[in-house]
Amino acid sequence: MFSREEMRAMGLDEEExxxxxxxxxxxxxxxxxALPKTKEDIERWLEDMPLFSQKAPExxxxxxxxxxxxxxxxxxxxxxxxxxxxxxxxxxxxxxxKVRYQHALIYYSQALDMKCDDHNLNSQIHSNRALxxxxxxxxxxxxxxxxxxxxxxxxxxxxxxxxAKAYQELSRYGEAIDMANKALALxxxxxxxxxxxxxxxxxxxxxxxxxxxxxKRKVEEEKIAARRAVLDKELKKRGVRLGPxxxxxxxxxxxxxxxxxxxxxxxxxxQHEEMHWPVIFLYPEYEQSDFIQDFSELHRLQDHLxxxxxxxxxxxxxxxxxxxxxxxxxxxYEVAPKGGQTERGKVYVNANSSLGNILSKKDYIxxxxxxxxxxxxxx
Numbered sequence: 616m617f618s619r620e621e622m623r624a625m626g627l628d629e630e631e632x633x634x635x636x637x638x639x640x641x642x643x644x645x646x647x648x649a650l651p652k653t654k655e656d657i658e659r660w661l662e663d664m665p666l667f668s669q670k671a672p673e674x675x676x677x678x679x680x681x682x683x684x685x686x687x688x689x690x691x692x693x694x695x696x697x698x699x700x701x702x703x704x705x706x707x708x709x710x711x712x713k714v715r716y717q718h719a720l721i722y723y724s725q726a727l728d729m730k731c732d733d734h735n736l737n738s739q740i741h742s743n744r745a746l747x748x749x750x751x752x753x754x755x756x757x758x759x760x761x762x763x764x765x766x767x768x769x770x771x772x773x774x775x776x777x778x779a780k781a782y783q784e785l786s787r788y789g790e791a792i793d794m795a796n797k798a799l800a801l802x803x804x805x806x807x808x809x810x811x812x813x814x815x816x817x818x819x820x821x822x823x824x825x826x827x828x829x830x831k832r833k834v835e836e837e838k839i840a841a842r843r844a845v846l847d848k849e850l851k852k853r854g855v856r857l858g859p860x861x862x863x864x865x866x867x868x869x870x871x872x873x874x875x876x877x878x879x880x881x882x883x884x885x886q887h888e889e890m891h892w893p894v895i896f897l898y899p900e901y902e903q904s905d906f907i908q909d910f911s912e913l914h915r916l917q918d919h920l921x922x923x924x925x926x927x928x929x930x931x932x933x934x935x936x937x938x939x940x941x942x943x944x945x946x947x948y949e950v951a952p953k954g955g956q957t958e959r960g961k962v963y964v965n966a967n968s969s970l971g972n973i974l975s976k977k978d979y980i981x982x983x984x985x986x987x988x989x990x991x992x993x994x
Contacts, residue, residue, distance in 0.1 A: 691731040698726035699740050706747055719747045738768035745777050749784075757781040772803045772811075779814045788822035842883075849883045849890060853912075854975045860983030867895070867906050867984075879984060882909075889913060892970060895986045896923075903933045912971030916946055916987065920966060938991040946987050950978050961988070 689697075702722030709715040723744035727737065745760035761778035764771050775798035782791035795815040803811060850857065864879065882891045894910040896919075897903075907919060921927055924941040931939060946966050949959040964973050964987075974985060 691729040692733050692736065695726040695729035695731040695733070695736060695740065698722050698729065699736070699743065702726065702740075702743060702747075706743070706750075709747075709750070716747055716751055720744060723747070734767045738764045738771045738774065741767065742771055742774040742777065745774065745781070749777055749781055754781040754784045758785075770801055772798050772801055772807050775801075776807065776811055776814065779811070779818070783814060783818050783821070786821075786825065788818045788825055791818040792822060843880075845883055845885070846881060850881070853890070853971065854977075856980045858980035858982055862895075862982065862986065864984060867893070890971065892974075893984050894919075894970070895984055897986060897988050898933075898939070898990075899988060900990065901933045903931070910970055910985075912974070913969055915967050915969055916964070916973070917941070917966040920944060920946075920989075936993075938993040939989070940991075940993075943992045944989050945992060946989055948973070948979055948985075948987055951980075 699722070702719045705715045705719035705722055709719060723740050726740045727744075731737065741760045741764035745757045745764065748754070748757040748760060758778055758781045761774045761781065764774035765778070768774075775794050779791045779794035779798070782788070782794060792815060795811050795818065798811050799808065799815070867879070879893060881893075883889075884891060890912040892910045892912065894907045896905040896907070898905075905923060910919065921941045924931070924939050924944070927941065930937045944966075945963055947961045947963040950962055952959055962976075962978060970985065973979070974981060
């Protein structure tokens with residue numbers, strides 16, 4: 616249905632609006648004895664009145680034809696300008712009623728649909744619609760409308776400014792600087808110049824910080840790539856194969872910090888030509904685990920078991936049956952199921968072997984972090 620505001624936007628004057636409203640009032644009086652009661656009946660009833668109908672007019676409908684004729688008599692540029700003014704009013708009302716921003720977008724779009732040949736007016740409309748998009752946080756759409764506005768009128772300083780602000784919100788600071796500089800080259804008024812200079816100075820600082828972060832990121836990536844190249848070479852030399860992670864390692868993530876060089880990957884000590892690994896010991900009987908952040912490939916498993924269990928240290932708090940001692944545990948790793956088997960296989964190892972020797976076994980694929988299962992031989 617059309618409100619008075621919408622009819623004014625169509626270019627109808629007050630006299631024409633009064634006449635159409637009078638005609639609708641007459642229809643209401645004529646139908647007064649048979650007013651509809653259900654929602655569906657009300658909708659069908661309103662569809663028969665030109666000011667409320669949303670359906671296409673039927674051939675010969677004089678009221679529709681009269682309304683259409685009055686609208687068509689108004690030049691496109693006047694209709695576009697009227698819709699633009701309605702959009703401006705709706706935007707102002709949006710400060711207290713956010714829905715009005717959507718109305719403003721509709722009005723500006725309707726203004727552009729008039730396809731008038733006034734490039735300056737169309738540029739203003741695109742620029743105004745861009746402002747609504749920016750207010751609503753649609754910065755990409757704001758940029759698109761600003762570019763259209765600038766194409767239609769290369770002197771539209773507001774379009775340059777709004778485009779620069781939108782680029783700034785999108786963290787595209789180089790483009791924000793470019794837009795601000797282009798606007799300043801047009802010798803804007805003092806107030807516009809101040810706003811543009813603010814955007815320019817802010818974007819320049821933000822762009823510098825962004826470039827510094829990007830440079831730092833590249834340096835870090837190069838360090839990581841170099842470290843991994845050395846790591847791959849040393850693993851290949853040792854015959855160690857790294858496979859995909861098969862366990863949830865998130866509980867161990869807190870032990871690592873890339874900033875100080877500690878990662879969940881093995882580390883190669885070039886000075887001593889020695890590999891260092893993070894290692895996990897699992898105790899399935901109690902669903903417990905121990906994590907060793909730095910385990911040299913030259914150390915034996917037994918070296919660590921001696922430190923972790925009696926007699927050198929008290930029983931583990933979780934070992935309620937006091938079964939786990941350094942001298943009565945067996946260690947194994949798991950391998951992928953073979954043949955028609957569904958369960959992973961167990962391969963027991965000599966705890967007096969070095970970690971490096973165990974990891975180089977042909978049937979062992981390291982599951983991200985070397986993981987060993989420990990069970991007690993005590994009854």
